[in-house]
């Protein structure tokens with residue numbers, strides 16, 4: 509374990525000391541608000557380490573799954589849901605009157621962008637307004653949602669104080685700890701991913717750091733909440749910018765007859781100063797395409813422009829159109845047009861081995877293919893039917909085609925967009941004349957067009 513200067517300190521207030529004792533004895537009840545991709549693994553981790561847990565969500569169906577022991581996030585798995593359902597230390601509820609039952613409240617609700625690509629803080633704000641009137645002395649509230657620097661101090665603390673009559677740092681403790689969950693990554697889980705924590709004042713820092721130290725191998729305390737908020741943004745901006753760079757190089761190298769994957773794989777043999785990023789059909793997921801713009805928005809308050817972020821966004825959002833152009837060229841080589849073609853998009857999830865299709869670049873690619881007159885189908889073993897969503901209503905209810913020779917050979921073109929493990933992409937060229945591969949899923953096959 510690391511030597512941590514914060515831990516040698518004692519809490520100033522007796523209220524914080526009392527909470528600390530509950531944390532150390534693992535009798536503190538951990539409330540997790542928002543039981544999605546982030547909240548679910550978090551509640552599992554605290555429960556596994558012996559804490560009593562209580563989940564809150566406004567979505568009744570998630571509570572029903574908790575009670576029935578059934579799964580609603582594929583990679584999380586049914587066996588863990590069954591353990592939680594059978595446990596007398598785990599409950600889930602839609603009832604915010606039960607907020608006083610928790611000693612700690614971890615807020616894991618969405619932070620998307622609105623229609624003008626500005627931060628949509630309504631989920632966070634609604635959550636804090638819902639828990640605020642029920643807060644009691646001695647609780648610790650930690651925001652885990654990704655957000656702009658200043659959120660905890662400027663939004664969470666005032667709403668909590670106003671609705672509860674409690675005083676942050678004295679009778680109520682507030683902190684921020686960014687979530688670094690990487691769904692579907694078999695190499696890491698919540699407890700093995702170092703956790704950054706910043707508190708509103710010394711006591712909040714101590715109790716929040718100690719809380720995570722009970723369940724996470726390495727905790728990294730930073731000076732305050734806005735620093736912790738900035739850490740998460742740096743991590744995701746770093747990814748967005750580097751992915752944009754490699755996407756731009758992909759286009760340039762393709763024009764020069766150079767294989768970007770061969771270049772990256774050779775470059776990564778350099779043992780220092782280089783980290784490989786791979787190109788793709790565009791950015792997807794709930795984080796990388798969105799989070800950087802939280803900083804862009806906040807920077808405007810200081811009269812500053814985030815030019816790298818804007819440029820990376822521009823390059824990455826141009827990628828779906830590039831893929832469609834490559835698809836057109838590929839069909840054209842065979843004397844065919846996109847208009848009237850039967851096209852299969854292989855992969856709807858934004859990345860491999862998850863069932864999450866939020867912000868997936870497959871959607872704009874399907875939209876564009878359709879607008880050029882193609883008949884568009886998709887295959888994704890993780891998403892048998894496209895659920896209703898606000899942004900992609902036109903695709904609601906479409907079913908994944910079957911991964912069978914009889915179905916596959918009906919297509920004029922397949923565009924590979926997600927490289928799920930276990931999908932035998934190499935089989936496609938023998939069944940479909942024209943293949944466009946955006947993920948290097950069929951390396952070395954000269955019949956396949958790269959995009």
Ligand SMILES: NC(=O)c1ccc[n+]([C@@H]2O[C@H](COP(=O)([O-])OP(=O)(O)OC[C@H]3O[C@@H](n4cnc5c(N)ncnc54)[C@H](O)[C@@H]3O)[C@@H](O)[C@H]2O)c1
Pocket residue numbers: 541542543544545546547564565566567570616617618619631634635638652653654655687688689690691794795
């Ligand atoms: N998904 C990831 O891999 C990931 C990784 C790191 C950080 N994050 C961040 O974590 C946060 C949560 O993301 P997620 O992917 O878990 O979202 P999600 O959509 O999977 O889950 C959010 C949950 O919050 C619930 N919810 C919404 N409003 C609520 C309210 N007022 N009260 C209670 N529950 C409410 C929703 O019903 C849903 O179950 C976001 O800020 C995201 O940027 C996500």
